[in-house]
Amino acid sequence: xxxxxxxxxxxxxxxxxxxxxxxxxxxLLSLTIIMLYAxxxxxxxxxxxxxxxxxxxxxxxxxxxxxxxxxxxGPKVFEHLIMTLDDASITKIxxxxxxxxxxxxxxxxxxxxxxxxxxxxxxxxxYGQIPPVLQVDIIRPDGIEFRIYYSSLPSSLAKSNxxxxxxxxxxxxPIIAEYLRQLNDSFRYAQDSSKPQVxxxxxxxxxxxLKGKYLIKETFYLFNDSDTVQESGLxxxxxxxxxxxxxxxxxxxxxxxxxxxxxxxxxxxxxxxxSVVIGLIYGVMAGxxxxxxxDGLMLINDIFYTLPALPLLVIxxxxxxxxxxxxxxxxxxxxxxxxxxxxxxxxxxMKNLQYVEAAKLMGQSDIKIIFKHIIPQLLPxxxxxxxxxxxxxxxxxxxxxFLGLGDPSIPTWGQILHEANSASAASRGLWWWIMPPxxxxxxxxxxxILIGNTLDSILNPKARKx
Amino acid sequence: MNIVIVLFVTLVMTIGLSGETMDKILKNTVNVDIVAxxxxxxxxxxxxxxxxxxxxxxxxxxxxxxxxxxPWYSPTRFFNxxxxxxxxxxxxxxxxxTNSGSSSVRDIVxxxxxxxxxxxxxxxxxxxIIGLFLGPFVANKVGSIWDRMTSALAVFSTSFPTWWIGxxxxxxxxxxYHIFPARSTPLTSPSDxxxxxxLLYHMTLPFITLILVGFGSWAYIxxxxxxxxxxxxxxxxxxAIGISKRKILYxxxxxxxxxxxxxxxxxxxxxSFGGSIIVEAVFDWPGIGKLYYDxxxxxxxxxxxxxxYVFTLIFxxxxxxxxxxxxxxxxxxxxx
Numbered sequence: 001x002x003x004x005x006x007x008x009x010x011x012x013x014x015x016x017x018x019x020x021x022x023x024x025x026x027x028l029l030s031l032t033i034i035m036l037y038a039x040x041x042x043x044x045x046x047x048x049x050x051x052x053x054x055x056x057x058x059x060x061x062x063x064x065x066x067x068x069x070x071x072x073x074g075p076k077v078f079e080h081l082i083m084t085l086d087d088a089s090i091t092k093i094x095x096x097x098x099x100x101x102x103x104x105x106x107x108x109x110x111x112x113x114x115x116x117x118x119x120x121x122x123x124x125x126x127y128g129q130i131p132p133v134l135q136v137d138i139i140r141p142d143g144i145e146f147r148i149y150y151s152s153l154p155s156s157l158a159k160s161n162x163x164x165x166x167x168x169x170x171x172x173x174p175i176i177a178e179y180l181r182q183l184n185d186s187f188r189y190a191q192d193s194s195k196p197q198v199x200x201x202x203x204x205x206x207x208x209x210l211k212g213k214y215l216i217k218e219t220f221y222l223f224n225d226s227d228t229v230q231e232s233g234l235x236x237x238x239x240x241x242x243x244x245x246x247x248x249x250x251x252x253x254x255x256x257x258x259x260x261x262x263x264x265x266x267x268x269x270x271x272x273x274x275s276v277v278i279g280l281i282y283g284v285m286a287g288x289x290x291x292x293x294x295d296g297l298m299l300i301n302d303i304f305y306t307l308p309a310l311p312l313l314v315i316x317x318x319x320x321x322x323x324x325x326x327x328x329x330x331x332x333x334x335x336x337x338x339x340x341x342x343x344x345x346x347x348x349x350m351k352n353l354q355y356v357e358a359a360k361l362m363g364q365s366d367i368k369i370i371f372k373h374i375i376p377q378l379l380p381x382x383x384x385x386x387x388x389x390x391x392x393x394x395x396x397x398x399x400x401x402f403l404g405l406g407d408p409s410i411p412t413w414g415q416i417l418h419e420a421n422s423a424s425a426a427s428r429g430l431w432w433w434i435m436p437p438x439x440x441x442x443x444x445x446x447x448x449i450l451i452g453n454t455l456d457s458i459l460n461p462k463a464r465k466x
Numbered sequence: 467m468n469i470v471i472v473l474f475v476t477l478v479m480t481i482g483l484s485g486e487t488m489d490k491i492l493k494n495t496v497n498v499d500i501v502a503x504x505x506x507x508x509x510x511x512x513x514x515x516x517x518x519x520x521x522x523x524x525x526x527x528x529x530x531x532x533x534x535x536x537p538w539y540s541p542t543r544f545f546n547x548x549x550x551x552x553x554x555x556x557x558x559x560x561x562x563x564t565n566s567g568s569s570s571v572r573d574i575v576x577x578x579x580x581x582x583x584x585x586x587x588x589x590x591x592x593x594x595i596i597g598l599f600l601g602p603f604v605a606n607k608v609g610s611i612w613d614r615m616t617s618a619l620a621v622f623s624t625s626f627p628t629w630w631i632g633x634x635x636x637x638x639x640x641x642x643y644h645i646f647p648a649r650s651t652p653l654t655s656p657s658d659x660x661x662x663x664x665l666l667y668h669m670t671l672p673f674i675t676l677i678l679v680g681f682g683s684w685a686y687i688x689x690x691x692x693x694x695x696x697x698x699x700x701x702x703x704x705x706a707i708g709i710s711k712r713k714i715l716y717x718x719x720x721x722x723x724x725x726x727x728x729x730x731x732x733x734x735x736x737x738s739f740g741g742s743i744i745v746e747a748v749f750d751w752p753g754i755g756k757l758y759y760d761x762x763x764x765x766x767x768x769x770x771x772x773x774x775y776v777f778t779l780i781f782x783x784x785x786x787x788x789x790x791x792x793x794x795x796x797x798x799x800x801x802x
Binding site for chain 2: 306316318404417421427445450
């Protein structure tokens with residue numbers, strides 16, 4: 001084969017004319033934009049805390065993406081609502097000496113056809129010796145006021161003046177059930193006081209949702225001058241949330257998918273660059289030296305080429321470790337052999353070219369000839385093979401992660417799918433947990449295949465793809 | 467010959483990587499056994515020290531008889547282990563048993579192998595047959611809509627993980643339309659008469675998935691080589707003689723393109739086989755892939771080692787069979 005170097009401008013022109021090549025570039029560009037967005041816009045904390053359930057407690061469990069909630073194909077379900085101190089309107093009243101109230105009111109515009117799944121009221125108070133009292137009232141659109149909670153915070157055991165108490169009132173709280181039982185009579189039909197999220201948002205006359213503006217008032221009675229309410233909030237558990245929904249562990253899948261992009265690109269590129277560079281040098285050595293060296297090197301190569309990768313990868317991550325860098329290394333071990341095979345055959349042809357023979361006659365050392373005269377000629381093709389071998393690396397990592405052997409400290413697409421499978425998301429119909437990670441894996445692989453094939457056919461028009 | 471080396475290298479790597487862990491497990495079992503024996507037996511000891519002394523001496527004795535007093539990498543131990551792995555004598559699994567209750571690694575693996583072979587052998591054969599028909603068909607119509615569809619399918623199916631397609635299939639056929647069960651482990655017991663039918667019914671969904679994902683790239687490979695052969699002179703002259711197009715395509719062209727095709731399958735088997743392990747886990751198919759997945763989940767090291775070996779063995783045997791086919795199609799090559 002002849003291995004002419006295509007001029008720069010011709011190359012760009014040819015590449016831009018290839019539809020599949022351009023499609024690959026466009027996909028890759030959008031992935032890069034996603035990656036930059038992930039790195040720049042999303043708080044790094046969400047990445048570090050991915051496997052910490054406490055971090056995600058405010059999110060709904062296994063909620064569908066919000067945009068599915070059009071109301072066209074069925075009832076409009078409740079959209080998850082997280083309100084924090086910033087959303088509250090606060091009124092402070094001094095009742096008497098040392099007695100103050102602080103009312104945090106949250107306005108909720110309820111226009112859905114179904115009830116919330118549950119609700120929580122997180123709060124955090126700093127107080128002195130006498131514990132504050134927290135009272136929760138709900139003013140409904142029909143003007144009726146429900147008191148659902150009244151309880152004092154735990155008193156300080158050590159009689160200290162500095163107490164800090166953070167907790168959450170859950171909708172399953174027995175105090176709420178107790179208060180609601182007293183309200184059972186206000187309804188003209190049987191209500192279940194063990195489901196406060198239904199009772200609070202129900203019409204009094206008939207069994208349906210009462211739409212309109214609700215006001216949730218969280219009143220803190222404070223008995224010391226230095227007492228402060230540091231946090232309050234309202235979380236209404238919905239069935240839909242965010243761009244991509246959440247998983248069983250309440251994690252926002254959009255964040256996991258976004259963080260998966262830089263990781264997949266890192267693994268894909270570093271594995272393929274690593275293995276192609278090793279394969280290139282190894283193959284050229286074998287092809288150029290020929291004879292016994294070639295035989296020996298190619299025997300080793302053949303063995304690596306035919307080793308069953310996945311079982312050995314499994315054994316390696318079980319015994320050696322699961323960090324992302326180790327996994328990258330493992331994948332290189334099984335990746336370089338293919339590249340070496342291709343470059344060897346090219347080097348065997350190139351070593352008979354006149355300028356290589358001339359260099360040899362001039363007495364240049366083998367190493368110098370390989371690195372100065374042969375490898376630079378092969379570089380353009382190297383880019384093509386790097387691009388082509390990226391998908392295999394990404395799929396390899398995804399497969400390991402799917403088996404539960406991925407790096408446990410970071411979110412990857414394979415891991416998200418592993419968790420989806422463990423929670424049998426497919427048979428429960430949680431499609432938003434399955435579709436996006438797989439589509440992302442495939443798109444990333446696809447973009448590199450398209451770019452690689454185009455590069456290959458431009459740079460190496462006569463070579464066979466297989 | 468290479469194949470034997472591959473098997474050997476895999477074994478050495480497996481033992482090298484897991485030797486220490488295995489030793490730990492073995493010693494642990496010995497210790498537990500001895501303590502249990504002493505607790506149950508009626509040997510009286512004067513003091514705690516005496517008891518400990520007796521335990522230690524028993525431990526040493528047992529270690530020596532098992533060869534555990536030497537490190538795992540000492541030559542005798544090493545080859546001993548190699549041999550033990552080769553005959554799957556890996557002791558007991560901690561978490562899994564066979565249907566009859568045996569927890570020996572060998573029994574568990576042997577019980578599961580037929581299911582794996584059933585699923586993958588049948589689907590591979592169907593994929594090959596589809597590929598051999600579809601490939602020449604589209605090679606004859608390069609550039610047609612069928613041709614483009616095959617190429618597109620090939621590119622797509624190489625970039626999608628097979629097991630992910632499996633999850634989508636479960637979503638579609640088990641959740642949305644209740645046609646097939648989501649879990650492929652049959653509910654009837656293996657001794658039941660209807661077991662075979664039940665097993666086949668549960669096999670349908672993974673079977674369809676494997677074929678759907680596999681046949682595209684296959685047909686593409688066949689098409690690629692057949693197309694190359696079609697431009698050769700002898701095909702043109704055969705056409706000139708008046709041999710029917712169909713016969714040229716499926717008999718002459720396919721036969722001449724056969725040897726590179728067989729090589730490609732032998733080599734691409736590695737990747738697809740790896741994916742297949744996970745397909746079992748997704749579908750809960752009761753084969754060794756699912757067992758592997760579960761063993762990894764609970765870190766059952768003896769079972770993981772045994773299965774790694776079995777997977778390598780199956781892989782090596784398939785490559786060997788492919789080589790036989792290769793020799794059959796290309797008589798110039800004689801493989802052992």
